[in-house]
Amino acid sequence: MEKCLNDYLNYLEIEKNRSVKTSENYGRYLRYFLKISGVKSSKEITNETVKEFRLYLARQPIKKITQSYYVIALRNFLRYMIKNDIETLPPEKVELPKTPSRQIETINFQELERMLAMPESSSIRGLRDKALLETLFSTGMRVSEICALDRYINLESGEVTVRGKGDKLRVVFLSREAKEAIKKYLDKRMDAEEAMFLSYIKAKNPKIIGRVNPRTVQRLVDFYARKAGIGKRVHPHLLRHSFATDLLVNGADLRSVQEMLGHSSITTTQIYTHITNKELKEIHRTFHARRRK
Secondary structure, rough: OOHHHHHHHHHHHHHHHHHHHHHHHHHHHHHHHHHHHOOHHHHHHHHHHHHHHHHHOOOOOOOOOHHHHHHHHHHHHHHHHHOOOOOOOEEEOOOOOOOOOOOOOOOOOOHHHHOOOOOOOOOOHHHHHHHHHHHHHHOOOHHHHHHHHEEEEEEOOOOOEEEOOOOOHHHHEEHHHHHHHHHHHHHHHOOOOOOOOOOOOOOOOOOOEEOOOOOHHHHHHHHHHHHHHOOOOOOOOHHHHHHHHHHHHHHOOOHHHHHOOOOOOOOHHHHHHHHHHHHHHHHHHHHHHOOOO
């Protein structure tokens, strides 16, 4: 089974163009299934084996959504084996679990404005932080994408090509505030580093460590959220949520938001519509049945 599994993981990366992270996650899910089920060959994967595994998962302190990831990985693995004439359980016999609708959080506009105003402009780190926060909100980039961003972009046009999940390219746009913050940060820099956002050693004369990493971005977002007096935990992805919600609330169509977020399926983008329903409620209250006394 290990050889078959390794062939499948290689297939994901080479043929399906999945990221290394996706391949690692699938490998972890499937090896856990093989370990718990005790399966040694593809023929041993039966309805009963899968049911027992799902029952085992249900009795663990694992979220429903995470349990579904195991089942999705297993179904896709079964599909791969059937496609390659390997005798095993047909994937359609494995039903996906019902999971509760995904709920997302955002921060309100006043909180966001306070947070974006927090970085100080007197230091290179402060200028970097201001530019990074404005870019996150302006573009809706994922953390990995903003860490990989290079400095040589066309600030005048404000259009940036980003390589996202599955190695897919998309164009994102910089707001006026983001462009101004980036220009101030780059004007202050005296280095020739290719990365847009750099990590620095805390010192009177900060030394460059290298490109920022996801943990650095998470820490600085959390720091400025607390500095702005925001009570809830704020993480970089929450700014991505706020970006999408802001567009929809102000009239952007779902397809356009899908393109800007880099979602493969519009179903993923639809999770934001329940938040904009609050705005629809206000519109209903303002305009519906105005002639009634």
